[in-house]
Amino acid sequence: MKLIFLLIVGIILYFIARNYKTEKFENIKLDIKERFDGDLMNHEAGLLVALMAKVAKADGQVCELEAEMLKHTFTDISRHFENQEEIREKLKQIYAKEKESFDNTIEICDKLYKVTKNHYQKRVKIIEYLLNLAFIDKDFSQTEFMIAEDIANALKIKRADFENLVNRFENFYRQQKENQALSLEKAYVILESNENDDNNTLKKNYRKLVKQHHPDIVSGQGASQSIIDEATSKLQEINEAYEIIKKHRGI
Template sequence: MSWLGKVIGGTIGLALGGPLGAVAGAAFGHAFVDKREDEYLRSIPGRKQPGLSSNEEAQLVFFTAAFSMLAKISKADGRISEAEIKVVERFMVNDLQLDEAARETAQNIFRNAVTSSQTFEDFARQFYSVFKYQTNIIELMMDVLLRVSSADGNISDIEERMMLSASRIFSFSRSEYERLKSRYVKKSDPYYAVLKCDKNASNEEIKKKYRSLVQEYHPDKIQAKGLPEEFVKFAADKFTEIQEAYEHIRKSRGF
């Protein structure tokens, strides 16, 4: 995580800004330089401000938004349960493969977001402003939010309202949300939910959806986009999951 050292060292020359910038600034222990101020500083002879690349800035947004939103939804029903903490920790270790320093940073963001005056929706809007054209990242953010909100076996009414609010902000359809939710709150076959299909879909519809998803989440395509490095492993797991779901359905249907 090349951006992390720059941020912790306080050497970044551009702002994350907005609600996420406020949380990140508190977590990292220093203020972010406003972009307009940064442009001024760069214009001063002999004054250099090493900044983040566009990819590093995207990584910072993804990282901060994920743990800020997870904090708010974990606290939604008044307390953060042990089950929710364990799901967040598994997300850090298994999905994002964070080292010890990065996990500590994520925990700092989480703690600051819990008590922040900024809302879940504030964080969601800023996240969407950066990733609105990358639907796979949006879906994966929805996925991990659902994992945490359903960690204790069900999704409370307030957590459901927050998830539906995120769906609206992310332009994530209600039908897509219900399919994704069914993976954690069992109402339908989770294999069909992975392929975004209903059980009454035709074989051809399933094949078409499978081909589309495989193309979208293929590791080579993900890496070519220069997406956040934490996301590459996450997307690779999704790619494997899509293949496994398709094979299960194909074998069960006999095509």
């Protein structure tokens, strides 16, 4: 059980490190493999994946980011077992089965609570991981909140701890959205355009700026190396701005 606890922490850190900062963990060792031949629904690994299935399907669909996270989770968990291919396949089967219904959610939580009864912080980390999965598409629906809340209650997570985790994720993604909006606004400024310009106007402005700042053209005008370097940097900025706007507009 100690191994799976450390594994869960490792998985949390792996995904959260990409987009979400949490406290630092040290001395995590995952160099010991266990062999498990029993029913994974009596093991922390299987119970975690079962709850992931409930959360992932709470809003009726599994987005690309959720699917990618699930795929890596199956791999990361199974590679810490001697019989990893067998474990990975069983985890996939558990996920496929458990995503079909929410009826046994509390029953699964009760099992997980029994095997983690003396490890409150472990259960908090499990909730944190499940919330990370729910928030990963940047749309934490009311249904996802209700499922997460039910799981937290069944795992006997203190209300204050649950709300603190939800608030941390909400604040993080709110800040990320604000930063994205600022980046988009700046991109329009760089392209000497505005959000009301149609795609053709945007493209014309982009081409005009490329011609104006292309290092080959600047070099051909007899500019000094410092000006050429400045033009190269400016062109990169123009290209990045254009890509941001294209991605936002879906063009």
